[in-house]
Amino acid sequence: MTMSRAGLRRVSLLLTASALALMFLMSTAVPAFAADALQGTTFTLNQTSGGKPTRFTFSTVVTQQIDSLALGFPEGFDLKAITLDVVTLDGLKRIPVTFTQSVEGQSVKLVFDPPIKAGFELRVQIYQVVLPMEGGQYNATIDYVSAGVPGHTTTPPFSFDTFTSVQAISGWLDEQGWVKSWNSVKFLNLFMQPQMMVTSAPILFTGWLMSIALVGVAFPFAIAGGLLLAFAKMSKLWPVRFISNIYINVIRGTPLFLQIFIAFVGLPIAGMTGIPLFPTGVIVLALNSSAYLAEIFRAGIQSISKGQFEAASSLGMSYPKAMAFVIIPQTVKRVLPTMTSEFILLFKDTALLSAVGVFELMLYSNSIATRSGNLTPFMVAAVYYLIITVPLINWVTGLEKRLAISEGGQAASDNTGGRRRRRWWPASASAEADRQASAAQHESR
């Protein structure tokens, strides 16, 4: 019998290893009188955050007979609505128990008649204890009477998080009829559960800021790199052209996903360890985008009609002067829409970094979805992406219209900016730019 009791304890030890370890630490600190009446005490709650009713499970092995027991909860715990369930076990066998219960202030008092015999395991479940809003670490007090001798100890510490306004809204939603009927539709529940929207939105916000930071830091570097590469590609020196060409083609010819894996998996294997995730992500994005921007800039410069360069030349302007005062100012206006679309693409591409553990929007939503089994976080993430992309798309469309008017139908340039994805800008505009780009070969001047 002692063997089986010990065995049972081992099981509970396995189940609540950390709580038990804490308990042993506690029991050594507790005053000596009759403290050994209870052993292997565990005290668990069913809730991770405050403000909600929860179930507490108090479990202990009785080494001396117990006449009565009072579980004292700290201030702020609401015991008004509690119900109790008491079980005693002799090994694996349930022993019926009769008791009277009462709530005195912050204590739940149980008087056993007959007393619980030594060697039994006592398990008390207290339902509907409403936790305080404020989270933190708490202990409950245990006062008991063993064969007329009073004893006192405390439970192992337990903790929960502060009840946030998000949880309050979520809890409120739980109660609403329309939410219940909404969630009774499987599809709506899976993809658009109101409670999940409310709880995941603040967490995803952090990821959203991370995604914005990634692209916000990477893009200026990409612009600088792109300009450099564009001029290198139009250089009169063939080795410069050659190197620039190889770089652009290799980057544009391989998936960004592959480049990310090379940087994040390959570099540490090659011995370059200790580079933090964020800068590595920024570098990969910037290197990738610079190749696309280089083509956008080059096409933009070459889409300026040859006549512009000739007019500047005929006025005695040198190549750098013509570039600086005539060609580039016109190019900026023309490539702005394509550049913006490249920005949009790069922003969306930050999602790929989730695969290597950069905690941005996609990884946050994925981890919540995986943990909860609910796909609503993905929908919330979609909204976060759209907050950035839709205004930019509208802005670009307006910009292209104005550009088309100011240039009398010769709309924005793009041909090579087209990435691995569909373009959403009008194709007619790029056809014109294509024609101009091939007509205006400044090198053949």
Next chain:
Amino acid sequence: MTQPIVRIQNLKKSFGSLEVLKDVDLEVTKGEVVVILGPSGSGKSTLLRCINRLEEPTGGHIWFEDVEITDPKTNINDVREHIGMVFQSFNLFPHLTAKGNVMLAQRKVLRRDKAEADRIAVEQLVKVGLGDRADYYPAQLSGGQQQRVAIARALAMDPHVMLFDEVTSALDPELVRGVLDVMKALAAGGMTMLVVTHEMGFARDVASRVVFMDEGVICEQGTPEEVFDHPKSDRTKDFLGHIR
């Protein structure tokens, strides 16, 4: 005889295997208005574009005043300052206003200060009849107005010679006149001009010399009366017959 301002000797230009100019000789003296006529593809535009080396000649020599343009050691940008050119397609800088167009090269090439460049720009725009359009962007101007801004832009550089490359060909008929009037006034003011055009009336009224080109050679040249009324070459006769 005064020293010619432009002297072209044995000029040749090929695009790949296509020989566009075959051994052209031409001299233009100061104050002359030389109108170059000829069917399309005869090489007249190429000839004009060789004079400021927008096209690189394949052979021969060109002198502008005392400088040999075709000498590789010549800094062509220094020469181009003094040779104004007006194009068929206007080629105004669309990101700048009319005045901005006229000011840009004054500021960046001649290094005139802003006030002076501004004054000259307005002066030139008034001269071509566009004083009230100084702050308009090219897209807000008609083709004829754009072309006159282009002329003002070239004139603001105080050129010694002006090249006009089919400047009215892209214009609607009703807009041609304004541009031709500006050119006539310019000729009357003593500007040396080389004009490639299809405007026969202009050639007859304004030209001091008419040059007829075909298939990369100069077939005939002389006063407008000589060329138009008594053409010697069969090709000239044929060409004039077609356009009458």
